[in-house]
Amino acid sequence: MALEVDITKKLDGFFMHMQFRAEREIFAILGASGCGKSMTLKCIAGIEKPDEGRIVLDGKVLFDSEKKINLPPQKRKVGYMFQDYALFPHMNVVQNIEAGMGKRPDRSRTESLIRQFQLEGLEKKIPGQLSGGQKQRVAMARMLAAEPELILLDEPFSALDTYLKWQLEQEMYKHLKEAGKPVIFVSHNRDEVYRLCDTVSCMNRGKMEVMEPLKEFFQNPKTRTAAILSGCKNISAAERVDAHTLRAVDWGVTLHVKEREIADDIRAVGIRAHFLATVERPGEENVFPVNESEIWEDPFEWNISFRKNAECSWLQWKIAKTDWSPEMGIPKELYLKEEDILLLTNS
Missing domain, CATH: 3.40.50.300 (P-loop containing nucleotide triphosphate hydrolases)
Incomplete structure (x- = not known):
């Protein structure tokens, strides 16, 4: 049927x-x-x-x-x-x-x-x-x-x-x-x-x-649209630099995807707020500077809004209260695994 x-x-x-x-x-x-x-x-x-x-x-x-x-x-x-x-x-x-x-x-x-x-x-x-x-x-x-x-x-x-x-x-x-x-x-x-x-x-x-x-x-x-409806909190306009590099225009950062090829018609890039993490080692790629930040508290997690500078858009980082607290201090940088970068080819 x-x-x-x-x-x-x-x-x-x-x-x-x-x-x-x-x-x-x-x-x-x-x-x-x-x-x-x-x-x-x-x-x-x-x-x-x-x-x-x-x-x-x-x-x-x-x-x-x-x-x-x-x-x-x-x-x-x-x-x-x-x-x-x-x-x-x-x-x-x-x-x-x-x-x-x-x-x-x-x-x-x-x-x-x-x-x-x-x-x-x-x-x-x-x-x-x-x-x-x-x-x-x-x-x-x-x-x-x-x-x-x-x-x-x-x-x-x-x-x-x-x-x-x-x-x-x-x-x-x-x-x-x-x-x-x-x-x-x-x-x-x-x-x-x-x-x-x-x-x-x-x-x-x-x-x-x-x-x-x-x-x-x-x-x-x-x-x-699909990214927004699926719950993605962070979306930026994107410009293709080469087959494995793009510029996230709104956030002022360059992102690399070595295992995938970036299509010519890419229009945006998305990041889920839960997938951001503290930098594990120096020289990590796909790093986001945290120069300005604000903290918002939910019942079971922290929401940290951050951006590179006043000319850039805010991003959202969500983290469970069991994994982080304000007493630990706001990280200076956050990073994202390349497999967690959403390449959006249609705006």
Whole structure:
């Protein structure tokens, strides 16, 4: 079973073109707010109509602009879970779940879903009487009650606090794997994506810049947008000096990568804040002078902002409190292993 999408749509301020194929997996669309993520889901679900293109689910054409095919949402067999869950406020838990079953709800299936999602004792409650986590479980149960062939999740954890989010992520992951359906998971939260997804795409102003397996996306982002979305704190414009040397313009330093070749179209360089380290030996390459610095304290680590001089941009160094304390003094230099330098070829 697979979903194939190749659509275009004019949005406010930019032109959206989404082209991808998702198999029986959890496929993430990671992007900043307003980049077209939710619009993509709405087009797949049939809530919005693309200007042109084609959407096919398991061989069934849902939309084809040339053939003038545009199936209504109820005929697409697509389950859509909105950010706010969109439960019917006047219906209780049972009624909300059975709303996904059509005109002849199966009570035994309802009871099975209530047990599966641990909603026992809440059957007669309406959404206004439920917690955020309970609402999410009801929404998930209602979606699966319709036996969809494709599941669309639009930032399903955005309304939850951190502790509850962690619990419900684990629950949702289990249910999604058991369902065995293609899942399109929209988010701007890289941690959610890393814990839940198999494949990651990076969306920027309506375009899919990158589509890669999860680990490759986070270990080696290819573009400036991908690096930012994957959590990279330090990014500088870059100028290629030669095949193994580049100039980080914003930081005023020269970096060397002996084991890789720098492409002619490099535009930026990235450094993860946790990968910086104190210099181990004199003459180390890829060294960053620390001439100005500020210290910020988090619960479990220190954040040190530093720069070479007033003409350079600040960098961020994160280090665990178990490994360093201000009493040890700010290092005069920090360095980075060459394999930890992110070469970004598209801005």
